[in-house]
Amino acid sequence: MSTDLPLVRLRPGKDRRVLEGFPWVFANEMEIDAAARGIPAGSVVRLADPRGKPLALAGFNVHSLIAGRVLTLDPAERIDAGFVRARLAAALSYRERLVGGQFYRLVHAEADGLPGLIVDRCGEVLVVQANTAIADRLLPEITSALRDLLSPRAIIGRNDAAARHQEGLPIEIGMLAGEAPGRIPIEEAGFPFLADPMGGQKTGWFFDLRDARSLLAGFVRPGMRVLDVYCHTGGFSLPAAKAGASVLGIDRSKPALDLAEAAAAAAGLAERCRFERRDALEALERFEREGSRYDIVIADPPSFAKNRKDLPAALAAHRRLAEAAARRVDAGGLLFLATCSHHVPGPEFLAACASGIAGAKRTSRLAYSGGAAPDHPVHPLLPETAYLKWHVFALA
Numbered sequence: 001m002s003t004d005l006p007l008v009r010l011r012p013g014k015d016r017r018v019l020e021g022f023p024w025v026f027a028n029e030m031e032i033d034a035a036a037r038g039i040p041a042g043s044v045v046r047l048a049d050p051r052g053k054p055l056a057l058a059g060f061n062v063h064s065l066i067a068g069r070v071l072t073l074d075p076a077e078r079i080d081a082g083f084v085r086a087r088l089a090a091a092l093s094y095r096e097r098l099v100g101g102q103f104y105r106l107v108h109a110e111a112d113g114l115p116g117l118i119v120d121r122c123g124e125v126l127v128v129q130a131n132t133a134i135a136d137r138l139l140p141e142i143t144s145a146l147r148d149l150l151s152p153r154a155i156i157g158r159n160d161a162a163a164r165h166q167e168g169l170p171i172e173i174g175m176l177a178g179e180a181p182g183r184i185p186i187e188e189a190g191f192p193f194l195a196d197p198m199g200g201q202k203t204g205w206f207f208d209l210r211d212a213r214s215l216l217a218g219f220v221r222p223g224m225r226v227l228d229v230y231c232h233t234g235g236f237s238l239p240a241a242k243a244g245a246s247v248l249g250i251d252r253s254k255p256a257l258d259l260a261e262a263a264a265a266a267a268g269l270a271e272r273c274r275f276e277r278r279d280a281l282e283a284l285e286r287f288e289r290e291g292s293r294y295d296i297v298i299a300d301p302p303s304f305a306k307n308r309k310d311l312p313a314a315l316a317a318h319r320r321l322a323e324a325a326a327r328r329v330d331a332g333g334l335l336f337l338a339t340c341s342h343h344v345p346g347p348e349f350l351a352a353c354a355s356g357i358a359g360a361k362r363t364s365r366l367a368y369s370g371g372a373a374p375d376h377p378v379h380p381l382l383p384e385t386a387y388l389k390w391h392v393f394a395l396a
Contacts, residue, residue, distance in 0.1 A: 008058075009049070023381070025068030042136055116135040117132075128176060154178030158197065161202070189213070191239055193234065208376045230299060231257075241273045284325060350389075350391060365393065
């Protein structure tokens with residue numbers, strides 16, 4: 001019964017945000033007494049107002065800055081296998097309505113009511129990240145519900161995100177169910193890509209850029225030249241080649257480039273795709289010396305800001321990248337720039353991009369802007385979940 005759960009009181013005035021639906025409770029908003037310090041990480045607790053009236057149930061971790069992760073505003077609800085299955089079923093129903101198919105982010109943490117849980121559906125393979133103590137503690141129930149709902153061939157636990165350090169959780173990569181699948185196919189907009197969910201970055205594929213990839217592919221015409229820096233496994237490169245462009249992809253990861261090359265060969269696009277293992281900015285400097293120009297330049301870097309303190313340096317890096325990339329765009333061409341860091345606010349990112357383009361002595365028009373695809377919903381009270389921002393500039 002929920003009445004048997006430990007009770008943690010909020011400090012005066014700190015209950016309002018919980019009642020308004022804010023899903024996080026910081027440690028300094030709670031009365032952390034000796035009893036609270038003894039609650040095991042990942043336990044479910046009753047959050048109460050200063051008078052002791054229960055307000056919600058939350059996953060609790062006294063070792064984390066975000067000590068409370070709200071699960072439900074119904075203090076009488078049970079957090080059990082049935083609760084987990086219902087939340088996963090709701091997440092699945094949402095994706096079936098808005099995305100369809102079998103390739104998408106199935107669970108996007110707080111936005112799907114499962115704090116810190118990420119699940120990517122890659123056909124018959126599911127990739128799970130449990131980035132909070134409560135998600136980690138519920139992994140057996142999560143795994144059982146996923147098997148019941150989708151009957152996957154394999155469920156992989158990619159529990160190696162940096163967020164687990166902040167929760168005091170170990171770094172682990174392994175199988176939660178089934179056998180390790182090796183390389184797996186990823187289908188997007190009718191194109192067959194390849195991913196490595198065990199050894200690749202994060203869950204192996206970035207579903208969040210689906211809409212951006214589709215948009216840019218629609219701008220490609222036969223004979224165009226496309227430069228894709230930070231190309232990873234070819235998410236932008238291969239559709240551009242399929243549309244008739246000559247594509248050069250740049251990345252520092254040999255395993256990612258191997259996957260891109262294999263997918264290009266399988267699709268009969270090897271003659272139109274060339275991949276080089278290089279640092280992005282070094283490659284752009286080399287292309288400037290050579291005078292190389294492209295009809296479309298794509299720059300989708302990894303996060304430049306791991307925390308708030310990194311913001312000034314991150315904005316400077318985005319400005320430098322925008323300037324270097326803009327110099328390689330032919331007159332009338334397009335420049336795609338993105339950031340995947342929630343620590344980089346949208347207006348500041350746009351300003352850094354515009355400043356960099358101006359530094360390249362180019363004039364531009366902002367043609368399109370966007371964020372993550374709808375399988376990455378945003379929690380309306382958590383701007384952190386709106387982490388991805390991208391822009392398409394038309395350069396004169």
